[in-house]
Amino acid sequence: MDISQFSIYRNSSPDQKRQTEALDLMPFLLRVGAFIKFTDVQFGEDPPDFVFHHQDGTIGVELTDLNPKIFEKNGHLRRADFKSFNEKIGQKNSAHEAFNWGKYSLRESLDAFSVRLKDKRSKAKSWFANFPERCLLMHVASGSPFGEILGGTQEITPGLENEVADYFAKVTHAVHTICQEASPFDFVILFRESENTSNMLTFSPSRLNPYKLPMPQDEILNRGAKA
Numbered sequence: 001m002d003i004s005q006f007s008i009y010r011n012s013s014p015d016q017k018r019q020t021e022a023l024d025l026m027p028f029l030l031r032v033g034a035f036i037k038f039t040d041v042q043f044g045e046d047p048p049d050f051v052f053h054h055q056d057g058t059i060g061v062e063l064t065d066l067n068p069k070i071f072e073k074n075g076h077l078r079r080a081d082f083k084s085f086n087e088k089i090g091q092k093n094s095a096h097e098a099f100n101w102g103k104y105s106l107r108e109s110l111d112a113f114s115v116r117l118k119d120k121r122s123k124a125k126s127w128f129a130n131f132p133e134r135c136l137l138m139h140v141a142s143g144s145p146f147g148e149i150l151g152g153t154q155e156i157t158p159g160l161e162n163e164v165a166d167y168f169a170k171v172t173h174a175v176h177t178i179c180q181e182a183s184p185f186d187f188v189i190l191f192r193e194s195e196n197t198s199n200m201l202t203f204s205p206s207r208l209n210p211y212k213l214p215m216p217q218d219e220i221l222n223r224g225a226k227a
Contacts, residue, residue, distance in 0.1 A: 001029070001030070001037070001038070003026065003029045003030060003033070003041070005040075006029070006038070006040055006041040006042075007040055007041065007042045007043070008022040008025070008041050008042060008043055008050065009022065013043055018043060018046070018049075021049060021050075021063050022043075024063065024139055025041075025050070025063065027191070027194070027198035028137065028189075028191045028198050028200065029041065030198070031191070031198045031199075031200055032200070035211045035212055035213050036052075036054055036211050037054060037055065038052055038054050039053045039054055039055060040053040041053070044060065044061070044127075045127070047060075047062060047123055047124065047126065047127050048060040048061055048062050048124075048127055048131075048134075049061060049062050050063065052135075057132050057133065058131055058132065058133075059131060059133040059134065059135050060127060060128065060130065060131035060133070060134045060135070061134075061135045061136075061137060062120055062123075062124065062134075062135070062136050062137065062185075063137045063139065064116060064120060064136070064137070064139065065138075065139045065141050065144075066112070066113065066116065066138050066139065066140050066141065066144045066145065066146065066190070067112050067116070067144070068108070068109050068112065068144050069104040069105075069109060069111070069112050070108070070112045070115055104145070106145070106171065106174075109145035109146065110174050110175075110178065112145075113138075113145075113146070113178060114178050116138070117136070117178060117181075117182060117188070120136050120185070121181075121182065121183070121184065121185065124136075124185065125184070128184040128185075133186050133187075134184055134185045134186055134187075135185060135186065135187045135188075135189060136182065136185045136187070136188045136189070137189050137191065138188065138189065138190045138191070139191060139192070140190055140191065140192035141192075146171065146175060146190055147192050148168055149168055149171050149172045149175070149190075149201060150190060150191070150192055150199035150200065150201050151199045151201075151214075165223070166223065166224075167227070168220075169224035169227055170224045170227040171224070172201075172216050172220050172221065172224050173216075173220075173221050173223075173224025173225050173227075174224070175190070175203060176203055176216055176221055176224075179203035179204070179205060180205050181205070182203070182204075182205045183205055185205075186204065186205075186206070186208075187202055187203070187204050188202070188203045188204075189201070189202045189213070190203075200213070200214055201214055201215070201216065202214060202215045203215070
């Protein structure tokens with residue numbers, strides 16, 4: 001799929017933030033093109049951030065970054081530091097370095113995920129009825145939580161395979177549980193860059209998957225529930 005033909009890349013936005021979001025979307029579009037044949041991607045009226053067009057209709061799309069925890073006083077400075085880190089990584093053309101967000105627990109990350117989802121759900125009330133389908137894209141930034149459940153290569157200490165599998169399953173199940181309250185979004189998709197494409201995992205309150213997007217296997221969810 002030639003994403004350079006999409007409107008967001010042919011007609012740049014004068015808003016720098018929106019243009020950066022369009023660039024962040026590139027690896028996702030390259031990956032999701034294997035499942036959905038989009039005819040165009042346009043900037044939305046903010047909200048939503050984007051409108052995805054395909055032969056059967058349109059999808060209203062919101063894009064957001066995942067923070068590893070709920071940042072309070074001066075927390076925005078970490079986002080500024082991350083932006084500078086990203087710029088340096090882009091100059092070095094390296095996707096293998098991770099930003100250090102500081103210490104955070106799984107519980108803090110799940111709380112931050114839940115708060116971000118709740119905020120986006122609330123804001124979607126003003127526009128969701130205009131689209132037959134709605135999607136929330138959550139960009140898993142370098143060093144952010146939940147990247148490990150999206151697949152890719154991970155080094156596992158020999159002898160700890162079961163413990164690591166239990167942990168990944170537990171995280172997947174926890175995110176899945178939070179996403180059961182994702183309405184009016186039909187899909188919540190976590191994605192992160194991986195070489196020239198992206199890893200992604202889809203969560204749906206209804207468990208419907210008409211586009212056959214990568215979703216957690218029942219085996220993993222059941223293992224996570226037990227863990």
